[in-house]
Amino acid sequence: MATGVPPTTSINNTILNHNNKKRSSDNEDYGYNSMIITKKAAIAAKEDPVAALASARHEFGEHGGVNMSIEASATFTVMEPETMRRLFSGELGPDRDYFIYSRHFNPTVLNLGRLMAALEGTEAAYCTASGMSAISSVLLQLVGAGGHIVASQTLYGGTHALLTHFLPRTSGINTTFVDICDHAAIKAAIVEGMTKVVYFESVSNPTLTVADIPEVCKIAREKGVIVVVDNTFAPVVISPARLGADVVVHSISKYISGGADIIAGAVCGPASLLNSMMDLHQGALMLLGPTMNAKVAFELSERLPHLGLRMKEHCARALEFAKRMKKLGLKVIYPGLEDHPQHELLKSICSQEYGYGGILCVDMETEERANRLMYQLQNCTQFGFMAVSLGYYETLMSCSGSSTSSEMSEEEKARAGISPGLVRMSIGYTGTLEQKWAQFEKALGKLQDVKFSVRHK
Ligand SMILES: Cc1ncc(COP(=O)(O)O)c(C=O)c1O
Numbered sequence: 001m002a003t004g005v006p007p008t009t010s011i012n013n014t015i016l017n018h019n020n021k022k023r024s025s026d027n028e029d030y031g032y033n034s035m036i037i038t039k040k041a042a043i044a045a046k047e048d049p050v051a052a053l054a055s056a057r058h059e060f061g062e063h064g065g066v067n068m069s070i071e072a073s074a075t076f077t078v079m080e081p082e083t084m085r086r087l088f089s090g091e092l093g094p095d096r097d098y099f100i101y102s103r104h105f106n107p108t109v110l111n112l113g114r115l116m117a118a119l120e121g122t123e124a125a126y127c128t129a130s131g132m133s134a135i136s137s138v139l140l141q142l143v144g145a146g147g148h149i150v151a152s153q154t155l156y157g158g159t160h161a162l163l164t165h166f167l168p169r170t171s172g173i174n175t176t177f178v179d180i181c182d183h184a185a186i187k188a189a190i191v192e193g194m195t196k197v198v199y200f201e202s203v204s205n206p207t208l209t210v211a212d213i214p215e216v217c218k219i220a221r222e223k224g225v226i227v228v229v230d231n232t233f234a235p236v237v238i239s240p241a242r243l244g245a246d247v248v249v250h251s252i253s254k255y256i257s258g259g260a261d262i263i264a265g266a267v268c269g270p271a272s273l274l275n276s277m278m279d280l281h282q283g284a285l286m287l288l289g290p291t292m293n294a295k296v297a298f299e300l301s302e303r304l305p306h307l308g309l310r311m312k313e314h315c316a317r318a319l320e321f322a323k324r325m326k327k328l329g330l331k332v333i334y335p336g337l338e339d340h341p342q343h344e345l346l347k348s349i350c351s352q353e354y355g356y357g358g359i360l361c362v363d364m365e366t367e368e369r370a371n372r373l374m375y376q377l378q379n380c381t382q383f384g385f386m387a388v389s390l391g392y393y394e395t396l397m398s399c400s401g402s403s404t405s406s407e408m409s410e411e412e413k414a415r416a417g418i419s420p421g422l423v424r425m426s427i428g429y430t431g432t433l434e435q436k437w438a439q440f441e442k443a444l445g446k447l448q449d450v451k452f453s454v455r456h457k
Pocket residue numbers: 130131132133156158159201205230232233250251252253263264265389404
């Protein structure tokens with residue numbers, strides 16, 4: 001029996017000591033192709049993500065500290081030389097508290113993985129050095145050389161470049177891009193026997209298109225294709241795996257970190273997938289080595305407990321600002337607004353008590369107008385910072401077409417609906433809401449002083 005990462009969903013609020021020898025037999029009726037889940041996992045699947053996080057195993061420190069100890073070791077020792085052979089043969093593994101080397105499983109990173117699995121309602125998870133390494137590793141693992149992916153045409157620019165340029169060149173993996181809202185197009189693009197993965201973002205970067213996850217999963221399942229969802233924009237708000245997705249990936253660098261100080265990622269999915277990714281001979285994580293450092297994993301595990309609170313505030317402010325910006329006549333894109341094309345869909349799939357997401361876009365139509373607005377907002381009224389990324393406690397603003405989506409051609413951007421003047425705002429929660437709104441209005445007023453006209457609907 002192969003050993004490896006234990007399934008989190010079977011561990012319920014248990015304090016396990018260092019020498020816990022839990023066997024991974026619970027793993028055996030899981031499988032990412034078979035879609036079989038155990039009763040316990042099915043119950044966990046319905047759970048609120050924050051409740052699931054609170055029910056996850058709490059790791060205490062070696063001396064009884066409320067916080068876990070950091071296993072800051074690159075390598076691990078054994079008592080008997082024979083144990084080493086058993087480790088390398090896969091007979092002994094992390095499910096029995098045996099570790100080899102931290103490019104393979106590390107206990108502190110594994111603990112963060114358990115929290116991520118609880119958050120996303122997946123059987124297991126493991127964390128990586130970046131969101132891009134999580135995405136590239138899982139795609140390379142699931143899609144063999146010459147394989148085919150069906151992906152949304154609206155994706156983070158780096159992922160779009162990976163699928164458009166890097167994977168075809170290095171692995172002969174080709175992608176057909178579709179409008180993720182066009183379910184007939186998804187069906188038509190799947191080539192039976194060739195297509196291994198349908199890939200999309202739960203809420204797309206930067207256009208904020210919301211994918212109908214249950215419906216896309218149904219289409220993929222009928223065709224035997226694995227669904228991988230990037231949930232970077234909507235942790236807690238949307239739980240793709242609870243809606244049927246097989247694998248969820250994250251750029252932890254964003255909301256989950258919340259501090260804009262760490263680059264990190266995660267792959268959340270079946271234990272069998274995570275174990276295959278750590279295989280000594282065939283595993284993309286083990287062999288490409290995008291390892292997360294144990295000290296980073298510790299830092300991040302201290303931030304997950306307040307992710308739900310942070311998301312609530314990001315979302316509440318984004319909704320209020322979106323409503324007020326719309327009232328001023330700005331062209332606002334925010335899935336929490338009733339006029340957003342997928343507002344009803346989002347309501348039906350999200351955990352509404354957390355809100356509708358912390359990101360909104362204002363379409364200023366030209367890059368020049370977008371830049372003038374951002375200049376005022378940063379340099380004159382301190383509303384936010386001109387910077388890429390998102391999920392920070394301060395508001396971050398960028399003109400997507402010339403920054404995080406600049407990898408796409410003009411034609412690809414037009415197809416994805418990225419206007420040259422689209423300003424993406426990741427709404428922060430520092431200061432008071434009224435203080436921040438006054439800063440926004442003041443900046444807008446300055447633009448109007450110089451005969452800048454905002455398009456009125
Ligand atoms: C939706 C999305 N996925 C993935 C990534 C890549 O993550 P990272 O920068 O952590 O590699 C980004 C980065 O901006 C993103 O916005």
